[in-house]
């Protein structure tokens with residue numbers, strides 16, 4: 240990990256807020272292939288916010304670097320530093336960005352639509368992604384083998400995608416909950432993209448999700464956030 244976390248992370252860091260404001264460019268601690276980091280990159284792009292990319296290599300365990308642990312005690316990417324404010328966890332970061340930088344709102348005012356956005360975000364963020372995270376995979380690989388690990392992930396993703404497809408049945412808008420990109424989309428695309436590219440998920444059985452995926456791949460905010468376009472992606 241590039242180590243300027245210490246200079247940007249005051250000693251009392253304990254989460255968002257509290258510290259005196261210090262102007263500065265946003266810094267995103269990210270790993271190119273991390274779907275949680277990908278969510279935040281999309282939102283930063285949508286909101287037109289410039290940021291400095293701080294790579295954290297999960298394959299060499301840089302998330303366990305004590306300097307990074309000061310930013311996120313649970314040792315996951317992403318983490319965002321905004322002046323003296325440090326926030327980790329993609330959901331918390333997205334809500335913070337929504338409050339601080341309201342341009343291109345991600346959460347609709349309409350209560351039903353807002354709840355649907357949060358439900359979709361939650362399915363991806365709580366009921367799919369944590370089940371495919373490295374500690375889970377490594378555990379299954381160690382106890383069983385890598386084939387079982389991939390079968391486990393595919394099962395969990397298919398279970399989640401089946402629910403999402405039902406939830407979005409009849410969706411006729413450009414994006415998941417309307418003709419503007421909203422929170423649901425920011426969660427959906429990194430999960431769909433990783434499902435296809437890393438875990439070989441067959442999207443032909445998810446026509447709505449498949450159509451949304453194509454729409455996302457035409458949007459500049461999503462294109463610029465693609466894993467392979469990040470500075471730490473292998474060339």
Ligand SMILES: N[C@@H](CCC(=O)N[C@@H](CS)C(=O)NCC(=O)O)C(=O)O
Nearest residue numbers: 273274275315316328329330373374
């Ligand atoms: N709820 C957290 C989850 C973060 C998370 O699981 N990050 C993964 C990458 S997508 C990670 O850092 N994994 C490293 C590890 O498991 O050691 C969020 O949304 O930010």
